Amino acid sequence: MFREYDKRIKVVLISQGMYTFVMQFLAQYNVLFAQALGANGTDIGLITLISGLVLCLSSPYLGLAVERCPIKRMMILGLILDLTAMIIFILASDWRWLIPAFILYGQLVRQMPIADMVFVTFVKPGQRATLVAVSRIFWGGIAIFAPLLSAAVVTYCGGINVNGIRPLYYISVPILSVTLLILYMGLDESSISGSTEKGKSSHEKTSLLSEYRKFLKSESYLKHWIAIRFFRDSSLGLLMTFVPLWIVNIKGATAAMLGILSTLSTMSGLLVQIPVGRLADRFGRKKAFLFFTVFYCAGLFLLAFAPSPEYLILAGVLGAGGIIGGGIGGAANTPLLTMWWESVPPESRGKLYGLEGIITAASRPLVIIGGILWDHDLAILIMLIPILVEIAIVVPLVCKIPETLKQ
Numbered sequence: 001m002f003r004e005y006d007k008r009i010k011v012v013l014i015s016q017g018m019y020t021f022v023m024q025f026l027a028q029y030n031v032l033f034a035q036a037l038g039a040n041g042t043d044i045g046l047i048t049l050i051s052g053l054v055l056c057l058s059s060p061y062l063g064l065a066v067e068r069c070p071i072k073r074m075m076i077l078g079l080i081l082d083l084t085a086m087i088i089f090i091l092a093s094d095w096r097w098l099i100p101a102f103i104l105y106g107q108l109v110r111q112m113p114i115a116d117m118v119f120v121t122f123v124k125p126g127q128r129a130t131l132v133a134v135s136r137i138f139w140g141g142i143a144i145f146a147p148l149l150s151a152a153v154v155t156y157c158g159g160i161n162v163n164g165i166r167p168l169y170y171i172s173v174p175i176l177s178v179t180l181l182i183l184y185m186g187l188d189e190s191s192i193s194g195s196t197e198k199g200k201s202s203h204e205k206t207s208l209l210s211e212y213r214k215f216l217k218s219e220s221y222l223k224h225w226i227a228i229r230f231f232r233d234s235s236l237g238l239l240m241t242f243v244p245l246w247i248v249n250i251k252g253a254t255a256a257m258l259g260i261l262s263t264l265s266t267m268s269g270l271l272v273q274i275p276v277g278r279l280a281d282r283f284g285r286k287k288a289f290l291f292f293t294v295f296y297c298a299g300l301f302l303l304a305f306a307p308s309p310e311y312l313i314l315a316g317v318l319g320a321g322g323i324i325g326g327g328i329g330g331a332a333n334t335p336l337l338t339m340w341w342e343s344v345p346p347e348s349r350g351k352l353y354g355l356e357g358i359i360t361a362a363s364r365p366l367v368i369i370g371g372i373l374w375d376h377d378l379a380i381l382i383m384l385i386p387i388l389v390e391i392a393i394v395v396p397l398v399c400k401i402p403e404t405l406k407q
Contacts, residue, residue, distance in 0.1 A: 011186035016115045017142040018179040022172045024146040028244040033165045039095035045371030051103040052364025055357050058108055060208055063354015072187035078109030079180040089169040117192050117349050120341040126281055129338045133277025140270040151259025160255055192349050215351045221401050231393045234363035235386035238370045239321035242382045253309050265316035269326040276331040284403045285335035295319045296329025297387045304383035342404035
């Protein structure tokens, strides 16, 4: 299967596989590390809010940069920022030190959306959802044991505390460095839109507001998409922040249980990626999304009311948001993200990338609300609100937007 793809896709697949390993290696422990350094639920919400503000201000410029600059430069820039964040995590002695780390790590230059743009831009429409699914399988296969490995490291180094978690960041630095080297040596100077920064006039470079205004007016269903992404990103941001705390502090999971849960969630998610990709490429992206989001909602419901840690495993397999790996319900993202990038022509996908960053940033204040709910012993609402959002807002909006399979 890999032989039919060109070199750019192969390099992105390999490099993002290593990057995904680091993301899954660390994801459940970043918030726990902040908590270990003294942050409470409101403090964690504040960190997320500040990083969201920086993301909002920078995203329009980064969107145009992604559109005009070579993919290689943007992905390498992102890795340099990630490495800087790792150094901050290593040196931090107070949770306030982590504010710049949370801003830099995977926030400003978001690697996976750039990878998805590469896939959607450089393959035929009837193969896109399958390629996105294949990428998730490939990356998941590389990273499947990352949660177990991180759990073993944390357990060996003293448990879920500062001394137990900090070694994870030491391990991540060389992996990210090798990833950067692969991108530097493997990618050419291709860009998403086919244009170059040099070919743009100085007037075009400075007319950021006019470019985005024109872009927003030109796409008739973009308002629907903004609402879909805002409400879904808000839910997922809330869950990614507080589900690890819920599992450990409320449900009593240990580091070992956390690792097993994430690994089984990842494995179940990988098993359904090819089916969801094939379904999306044959019957349509919308139908595939609507089918798999049922599992996402069921997993969240079980996560909220699991009577013991063992039931958390089933919740992870079903696809409760916020658990690394995504489970079966997490596969709903494959057709949804394929539709998202297909909704605009290639020359506008950089601006869509910038808009995505603004939407993600705008959704961050809801994490503050999650922090308040957590500190007032209403954490169960954090698990239930995303179910209501998915059923009452996201699904009806997805039903209204046009199918993009033939675009």
